[in-house]
Amino acid sequence: xxxxxxxxxxxxxxxxxxxxxxxxxxxxxxxxxxxxxxxxxxxxxxxxxxxxxxxxxxxxxxxxxxxxxxxxxxxxxxxxxxxxxxxxxxxxxxxxxxxxxxxxxxxxxxxxxxxxxxxxxxxxxxxxxxxxxxxxxxxxxxxxxxxxxxxxxxxxxxxxxxxxxxxxxxxxxxxxxxxxxxxxxxxxxxxxxxxxxxxxxxxxxxxxxxxxxxxxxxxxxxxxxxxxxxxxxxxxxxxxxxxxxxxxxxxxxxxxxxxxxxxxxxxxxxxxxxxxxxxxxxxxxxxxxxxxxxxxxxxxxxxxxxxxxxxxxxxxxxxxxxxxxxxxxxxxxxxxxxxxxxxxxxxxxxxxxxxxxxxxxxxxxxxxxxxxxxxxxxxxxxxxxxxxxxxxxxxxxxxxxxxxxxxxxxxxxxxxxxxxxxxxxxx
Amino acid sequence: xxxxxxxxxxxxxxxxxxxxxxxxxxxxxxxxxxxxxxxxxxxxxxxxxxxxxxxxxxxxxxxxxxxxxxxxxxxxxxxxxxxxxxxxxxxxxxxxxxxxxxxxxxxxxxxxxxxxxxxxxxxxxxxxxxxxxxxxxxxxxxxxxxxxxxxxxxxxxxxxxxxxxxxxxxxxxxxxxxxxxxxxxxxxxxxxxxxxxxxxxxxxxxxxxxxxxxxxxxxxxxxxxxxxxxxxxxxxxxxxxxxxxxxxxxxxxxxxxxxxxxxxxxxxxxxxxxxxxxxxxxxxxxxxxxxxxxxxxxxxxxxxxxxxxxxxxxxxxxxxxxxxxxxxxxxxxxxxxxxxxxxxxxxxxxxxxxxxxx
Numbered sequence: 001x002x003x004x005x006x007x008x009x010x011x012x013x014x015x016x017x018x019x020x021x022x023x024x025x026x027x028x029x030x031x032x033x034x035x036x037x038x039x040x041x042x043x044x045x046x047x048x049x050x051x052x053x054x055x056x057x058x059x060x061x062x063x064x065x066x067x068x069x070x071x072x073x074x075x076x077x078x079x080x081x082x083x084x085x086x087x088x089x090x091x092x093x094x095x096x097x098x099x100x101x102x103x104x105x106x107x108x109x110x111x112x113x114x115x116x117x118x119x120x121x122x123x124x125x126x127x128x129x130x131x132x133x134x135x136x137x138x139x140x141x142x143x144x145x146x147x148x149x150x151x152x153x154x155x156x157x158x159x160x161x162x163x164x165x166x167x168x169x170x171x172x173x174x175x176x177x178x179x180x181x182x183x184x185x186x187x188x189x190x191x192x193x194x195x196x197x198x199x200x201x202x203x204x205x206x207x208x209x210x211x212x213x214x215x216x217x218x219x220x221x222x223x224x225x226x227x228x229x230x231x232x233x234x235x236x237x238x239x240x241x242x243x244x245x246x247x248x249x250x251x252x253x254x255x256x257x258x259x260x261x262x263x264x265x266x267x268x269x270x271x272x273x274x275x276x277x278x279x280x281x282x283x284x285x286x287x288x289x290x291x292x293x294x295x296x297x298x299x300x301x302x303x304x305x306x307x308x309x310x311x312x313x314x315x316x317x318x319x320x321x322x323x324x325x326x327x328x329x330x331x332x333x334x335x336x337x338x339x340x341x342x343x344x345x346x347x348x349x350x351x352x353x354x355x356x357x358x359x360x361x362x363x364x365x366x367x368x369x370x371x372x373x374x375x376x377x378x379x380x381x382x383x384x385x386x387x388x389x390x391x392x393x394x395x396x397x398x399x400x401x402x403x404x405x406x407x408x409x410x411x412x413x414x415x416x417x418x419x420x421x422x423x424x425x426x427x
Numbered sequence: 428x429x430x431x432x433x434x435x436x437x438x439x440x441x442x443x444x445x446x447x448x449x450x451x452x453x454x455x456x457x458x459x460x461x462x463x464x465x466x467x468x469x470x471x472x473x474x475x476x477x478x479x480x481x482x483x484x485x486x487x488x489x490x491x492x493x494x495x496x497x498x499x500x501x502x503x504x505x506x507x508x509x510x511x512x513x514x515x516x517x518x519x520x521x522x523x524x525x526x527x528x529x530x531x532x533x534x535x536x537x538x539x540x541x542x543x544x545x546x547x548x549x550x551x552x553x554x555x556x557x558x559x560x561x562x563x564x565x566x567x568x569x570x571x572x573x574x575x576x577x578x579x580x581x582x583x584x585x586x587x588x589x590x591x592x593x594x595x596x597x598x599x600x601x602x603x604x605x606x607x608x609x610x611x612x613x614x615x616x617x618x619x620x621x622x623x624x625x626x627x628x629x630x631x632x633x634x635x636x637x638x639x640x641x642x643x644x645x646x647x648x649x650x651x652x653x654x655x656x657x658x659x660x661x662x663x664x665x666x667x668x669x670x671x672x673x674x675x676x677x678x679x680x681x682x683x684x685x686x687x688x689x690x691x692x693x694x695x696x697x698x699x700x701x702x703x704x705x706x707x708x709x710x711x712x713x714x715x716x717x718x719x720x721x722x723x724x725x726x727x728x729x730x731x732x733x734x735x736x737x738x739x740x741x742x743x744x745x746x747x748x749x750x751x752x753x754x755x756x757x758x759x760x761x762x763x764x765x766x767x768x769x770x771x772x773x774x775x776x777x778x779x780x781x782x783x784x785x
Contacts, residue, residue: 079646087645093671094638134775185468191688191771192471197670198776206671343634344667345689348469349660353632395642401595401627 052422060367061382063418068386075393082396085269091385091392092267093205096276097339099384101355102362103284104331106380107291107324109363110300111307112372113169115328117158118359120177122336123351124184125151129337130194130346131187133201140200144337151333152326154180159325163318177356185348193347196340204341207275214273218264221281226253276338280381283331287377300324304372335359357412362387365415371423387411457489457722459519464509466526466550467501472685473524474498476707476766477548481522484708484715489722492519503527510534514541520718525550528598532740544721547743548714551598554739558721559732561714561746563705565599568684568750569606569657571703575752576655576681577610579700580620583679585652587623589643591636591661591682595627603657607682611655623647628661636664644672656682659690659702666698686753686761692777694755701754706764713746758782 075082101118108115125147133143158176162169188194196202209217229249236243267273291297302310303320311317335355340346366383368375390411394404463481465473478496485494495513499506506526513521514537521538525531528551535555538545545552547560580588588611593600614620624643628636636656643651649672656662662683669675675698683690683702693699713731720727727746736745751760759782761767773783 081645081648084645087642090641090645094641181468185471185474188471189771190475191767192475193687193689195689195692195775195777197692339634342667343637343664344670345633345663347633347660347689348471349630349632350634352469352630353634354629391638392642395626395639396646398624398626398646401629404629 061378064365064367064382064386068382068389071386071389071393075389075397078393078397082393085266087392087396088263088266089270089274091388092263092277093274093342094392095381095384095388096205096274096280097335097342098355098358098362098388099280099335099380100283100338101332101335101359102366102380102384103280103287103377104328104335105359105363106287106368106375106377107300108169108328109304109368109370110291110372110375111303111321111324112370113162113321113324114360114370115155115158115173115325115332116170116356117154117173117177117180118328118332118335119351119356120180120184121151121154121329121332122339122355123346124154124180124187124336125333126336126340126346126350127184127187127194129201129340130196133199134194134196135189143201144204144334147337148330148333151329151331151336153329155326155329155332156322158329159322160318162325163321184350188346188348193345194340195345197344201337201341202344203275204279205274205276205338206341208272209275209278211268211272214264214268217273217278218260221285222253222257222260225256229253276341283334284377284381287327291377296320296323301373304374354408357408358384358387361408361412361415364419365411369419369423370416371419374423453487454489454719454723455491457719458491459722460493460495460516461485461520461522461718461722462495462497462510462513462518463522463548464506464513464524465496465498466506466524468498469501472707477524477711480708480711481715484712485718488715488719492719492722499526501526503530506531507533507537511537514538514543518543519722520544520546522546522548522714522718523550523552524548525552529553531555535740544718546714546717546721547738549710551736551738553598556740557738557743559717559727559745560736560738560743561710561717561731561748562736563710563748563750565602566606567747568703568705569603570609571606571750571752572603572655572657572682572684572701573607573610575701575754576607576653577614579679579681580614580653583653585679586620587647587650587652588620589623589640589647589651589654589665590625591639591654591656591665592625592627593631593657593661594629600627600631600657603684607655607657620653623651628657628664631658631660633660633664633667636661637667638664640665640668641671644668644674649674651678654678654680654682656680657684659683659685659687659699662699662702663687663689663693666693669698684750686766688767688771688774691753691758691761691767691772692775694753695758695772695777695780695782697755701752704751704753704761704764704766706748706751706766708765710748713748717746 072083081087101122104118105115128150129143129147132138132146133140154176158173162172226249229252233243233245233248236248264273291300299310299315299320303317307317336351339350362383363380364370364383365386366379368379390407394407463478465478468474482494485492497509499509503526510521521543523531523534523545525547531552532555535545535552535557539556544558547557549562592604615622624646626639628639654665656665662680665680666675669678679700680698681700683699686702686704690699690702694702716731717727731746732744734745734747735742753761762769769783777783
């Protein structure tokens with residue numbers, strides 16, 4: 001499949017494949033290619049094969065969205081407080097930290113690499129932020145900026161090292177995570193922790209938007225999305241593709257608008273839309289535009305599908321690797337910043353709450369493949385929300401530690417298996 | 428096991444309590460290297476407090492003995508390798524903070540067969556030959572927490588109580604809970620209080636405790652009157668959850684331990700009720716005196732080895748050290764014990780409280 005895709009990629013002009021990519025909702029090149037190639041044989045294949053193919057394509061969010069609905073029904077029946085506006089608000093904030101780190105995991109998974117240092121990067125970056133703000137007394141935004149810059153810097157170092165040595169990323173990044181844990185300990189004061197209560201840093205997660213402002217943002221977001229979809233639609237028509245206004249613009253915009261309005265209504269019944277949630281979705285939207293509509297974004301998919309083909313086409317694969325790791329480091333660092341803002345402090349235990357595994361699980365549950373070349377930033381949002389919905393429910397009902405651990409494990413096994421199944425499908 | 432906490436005595440004695448009793452003379456004739464084996468990098472007290480203070484105490488009692496600090500980074504297997512390396516290198520004694528108390532017997536057996544004395548420090552080391560044990564004792568800490576919480580709850584008339592335990596399956600978690608239960612169970616049985624939520628905190632991680640408390644508040648619609656945590660980290664997680672509901676300072680948080688700076692700040696700000704101070708310097712000093720006695724072929728002073736502990740293999744001569752309850756009235760005891768200075772404590776929001784302006 002990868003080879004077919006490469007031929008396809010070589011033959012088409014840059015602009016043409018952008019439009020092709022736009023045929024699928026999130027626009028992954030590999031999928032458009034696979035569908036173009038298998039389209040004619042569709043009817044001859046078994047139901048199972050077609051199902052697997054659908055999961056890899058337009059309906060890839062269907063299982064996890066269905067799962068979220070089932071999770072909500074399951075827990076709501078046990079305790080109605082689960083679907084209270086306040087708990088939904090909890091869930092959004094609980095999603096944000098893991099989700100932001102998972103967002104960084106997406107470009108890494110797209111190029112078929114792994115970064116096991118994300119939790120350590122987050123914790124160390126958050127500690128650096130505290131050094132800047134608490135010890136040096138500088139402005140909070142400067143602290144956040146230096147944390148994110150630090151994360152990107154570590155990412156560049158990792159990416160450069162892995163690109164140069166071609167050593168397995170999982171061991172290099174694991175080594176880096178240990179080194180960062182040491183660095184973090186040496187940065188912490190003798191007291192072993194920073195308390196940021198009372199500093200503006202806590203506002204990052206502690207702020208809720210006024211209701212009217214929340215609605216305004218929602219309307220702007222829906223309008224922007226509609227315009228984007230319509231532009232895609234127009235380009236697709238011009239390129240002579242058979243797309244309908246209803247399926248290409250109406251359905252996605254309608255679904256997004258309904259979901260967004262629903263969540264804003266619910267959040268407004270509690271304290272309003274949390275700022276951290278808006279930042280998280282904003283970052284995802286920008287990142288999604290980057291991966292689906294810019295050259296470098298598309299290269300991420302290309303490298304993950306067939307790195308040597310990309311290299312032969314004259315694109316520097318190492319530069320793409322560097323970029324993916326830098327992005328991952330920056331997102332991981334920002335995730336750490338959000339975590340500190342939420343907990344009101346940083347300690348040696350920051351990043352020890354299973355963030356690493358949760359971030360990987362979130363991206364994979366959301367539909368980003370561990371094998372490279374398939375996925376999208378939105379998978380981090382949906383996946384992180386799904387696993388948060390489960391752990392939130394189990395905490396609410398008060399399941400024992402045994403059940404929680406077993407569930408987490410089962411979830412990872414299931415998501416990875418589905419990923420492998422979809423990846424290995426005959427093309 | 429000794430059960431009294433000597434709370435009153437500790438409060439009255441103040442600074443005098445924290446100077447080591449029966450200080451030994453320095454013995455320059457002792458030479459060689461001993462190993463102080465730390466358990467992990469997340470329990471910062473061992474790295475920042477116990478380790479340096481033990482080195483300091485050894486320099487005082489045996490200036491010509493070299494102390495090596497090694498950290499097992501949370502792995503019992505790694506600790507065993509480190510112990511083997513120490514024995515091979517000809518260590519004179521091992522002071523062991525077990526990375527995992529229940530699987531330390533390998534280290535104990537190997538040390539015994541090489542005739543190396545082992546002194547367990549703070550964490551128990553189960554099912555193996557052990558020369559001495561010095562500890563504050565998790566049970567004792569739990570009892571101090573439980574007693575303080577029970578008395579305060581009885582006084583305030585709080586009814587609905589939420590409890591946060593440590594990591595499920597830890598020896599330390601179970602012992603702390605057992606200590607708390609001694610004081611809380613009678614109140615539960617008599618119906619004076621009702622436990623509305625209780626849960627174990629994965630890895631004692633504060634962010635996990637925060638999530639548990641958020642869910643507890645959601646489930647009860649904020650109707651809780653008191654929280655009993657298990658250490659300062661879990662208490663901090665609970666306070667973060669309360670803060671997001673604007674309830675910090677309105678619901679008392681008991682059950683702290685470690686006297687972390689953050690906890691002391693919360694206590695000064697009225698957001699946490701109490702913590703338990705373990706004067707690390709005293710424990711390090713006691714361990715150093717025991718080691719010096721052993722190296723010199725003597726029996727440690729009876730003022731230190733004041734009890735026994737059954738580690739499943741034998742009754743181990745044990746030194747129990749006193750813990751001190753800290754609340755808003757005696758934060759200065761932490762400073763007097765030399766754990767933190769006022770400059771450490773009085774940062775951020777806490778800098779504005781009266782105690783910090785003196």
